[in-house]
Amino acid sequence: MAKYSLSAHADGGELASYAAHLKPRRVALVHGDDEARRALQTLLEQTDVLLPRNGETLDLSVRQKKQRVESLPAAETVVVPESLPYGIGDDVIFNASHLEQLWKALEHVPSYQVVTVRDLVNVWYGERAIPEHAMWLSDVMEEEQPYDEPYFTPAGEISEAYYVRRTQEDAEEDRLRKLVGRIILLRTNPAAAKPVFCRAIDARETLRVLFPRGESYDRTRFPLRALLEVVGPLPYEEGLSEKETLTSCVRNGRRIRRGLSAYALAQNCQEGESYTLTQLCELAGVSQHKVEERLAVAKLVQQHPRLFEQYDDLVEGQGPVHYGLASTWREALNEPEQRERPDQNWILTTIERYIGTPPELIRRSVDGESGDVTLTFIYPEGAWERYHEQLEAAAEETGVNIIISPHTPLGEMSSFAQKQLPPGLTVQGNPSIFVEQRLIRFNCSGEASEEEIQAAQQRVQEETGWTLAIASNAGVSQPAQPARQASSPVAATPISAGSVVQEQQAISTARGLMSGLAGFLKVGMEKANYVLRVRFEFPEVAQQRYGTIFQQIEESTGWHVQLYPLTPSQEALATMAHSMLPDGLEVIGRPSIYWDRNTVGMLCKGSTEVEAVYEAQRQFTAETAWTLELQGMTLQAAPATRDGRRLEPEITANEQDGDQRTAVAVEQTATKQMLVEADPQDRVSQVQAMAKASELLSDAEDLYQIGVDAKRGCLWLHFYFPKGARVKYAQRFQEIKAQTGWDVELHERVHLKALTNTARRLIPIEAKIIGKPNIDHGRQRITFTGIGAMSAQAKEEAQRTFEAATGWQLELRLGTSES
Known part of the structure; x- marks a missing residue:
């Protein structure tokens, strides 16, 4: 049920509270019997209270401090305040683009300093109003008005009421x-x-x-x-x-x-x-x-x-x-920028609120710079199945990445597996651990039945996802291994003793194999998990180039090789970008790092050949797996020298007489394409660019914000559903570029409020949706859960309509009705 405030009249206290908040100079009580009006008069403070009689009019002109009541003949009509407009919206759903039209319909109605949501719904929709209109209009009022000069300002503690902005300056x-x-x-x-x-x-x-x-x-x-x-x-x-x-x-x-x-x-x-x-x-x-x-x-x-x-x-x-x-x-x-460090306690508390403190959670690590969290579970795959939805919600709330470490903590897993062994067995020495096969083997002495061993193996498999093997000593039963472990784990690795090597030997082996590799920085270790943490300047390139070497290290040591961190450092990217800069170009300021699209941008001046730029970009991508973007430059179609002036072929008399080779060479040089500094006059001002974009996209009701990246000469357009907007308005974007000289890029993040509201409009009340939807940005899917039902046909139609409008998938977890 929508909130319309239609259930009853306000009582005396509520009316007095309402008047006290508005702080009017005078209040005229025109409704009710004399006793009720006098009672209400006693509740009204710091204002002149007027009690007119029937048939009387109040003269409130010239800022009077006192009432002035004039009796009128009984036959005269009492002046009625001007009424509000009704149904001006022409059956169009109200959105942010209609705010000014709604305001203009009310700004010259002085009788209404404050209007309610119900008033505004009636003004716009008239007799076509439905309960949902109030909710949608409230959303626009709360979230999509201009902040600096809103047309309607919330009336503080008065629910669903707004002050109407006047044309003159507020007092x-x-x-x-x-x-x-x-x-x-x-x-x-x-x-x-x-x-x-x-x-x-x-x-x-x-x-x-x-x-x-x-x-x-x-x-x-x-x-x-x-x-x-x-x-x-x-x-x-x-x-x-x-x-x-x-x-x-x-x-x-x-x-x-x-x-x-x-x-x-x-x-x-x-x-x-x-x-x-x-x-x-x-x-x-x-x-x-x-x-x-x-x-x-x-x-x-x-x-x-x-x-x-x-x-x-x-x-x-x-x-x-x-x-x-x-x-x-x-x-x-010119000084290094100091970023605020994340609130680690709050991040961990938020995660705990979503998943609690499960006993299988061994470690919680927080990156001090980014706030990203790594959770280490004994059984990573099982933990993902149980907690991935809660962790996605926690990541959305905290704004950091929350990942489950894919590596089993071998120390804790080994202790857990040993505790599951039958009581009649005694472990001899350290266990052998085979990471790739996900198998742990104990050498034991003593006696245990086949049923006890199978029960222990089942517990280990269920809790960790690993296979438990027990060496066959006298009196110990050895059950058959699962099919996936048909080959001997010892034969799968060259380690003589079937176990991992010592720490120093692992480090020495890794350094010996990697010390000469381009971009190698250092190798560390995570002892509890038998992990070698390898640092390269550009990890993605290292993974592609040196995968076989990493595999060789793992086979030789029994330790798992992990690249960390997974992103290059800002300094390494900037240094590489500077080294790749073609001759003739000079960098202005520091390079910009665009982490969301793996791009390094450098604002440049000067000029150079286009082919040299293409070669620099190709080499930069090959060495870093990132993209190099030269900003502030434009393609010079006309022949030019390095200072931007036109280059005319010079032909000597000898060349005119027959020797044309020099002339041809000069002509080829003159027709080479050059990248030169963009002429500021070729690009309109920032304000003009935003105004032109607003004009060309004036009918785009799904556009809610225009941002600017002045350094790159780029307009950022924020659409409710960018995936569809990219196709729908492609021609408009080209026109903006042609008329302003500014590039156009779309903010890739979908507008969550619009996404949710679009889905809710397609889901009937009978579905009885409960709780908030789950939003999966990676899969571009929104999921609603309900205790009601929809027909299979209605579900399919809603999902099809939703995907066409938003580009996202709609998942409905509720019952299926017959009809």
């Missing part, structure tokens, strides 16, 4: 009122800016705030001048208190901030230009509508005063705060 009182219910950035001391929740504005312009969990302050009231930035409204999360919701937002913002680069943001800004927080979010490539992402950018800017400065004051100014590059930004970029 100071109205601007302060809008702070209540929002997350703000507060200067708590000269060196700290903290995100807090604004609960109220007390007398003398004092902010009463709530801190997130973990922040301990003696005071909860701060002067208005301590306000730095308004981030956005506190999201509503069912079952959570304001403090819990604020804490969640702050933690998510911290996680997002770790993935942002203040240096990259500064490089995307133009010197002398000013930007609002919303515009900085676009430049940083994050959503301007998600409060956690806005908070991440706001904190990032505050933490780097040498890069950014605040141009105006939120309290004294008439609009949003503006930021720009600080005078020291160039010097700051």
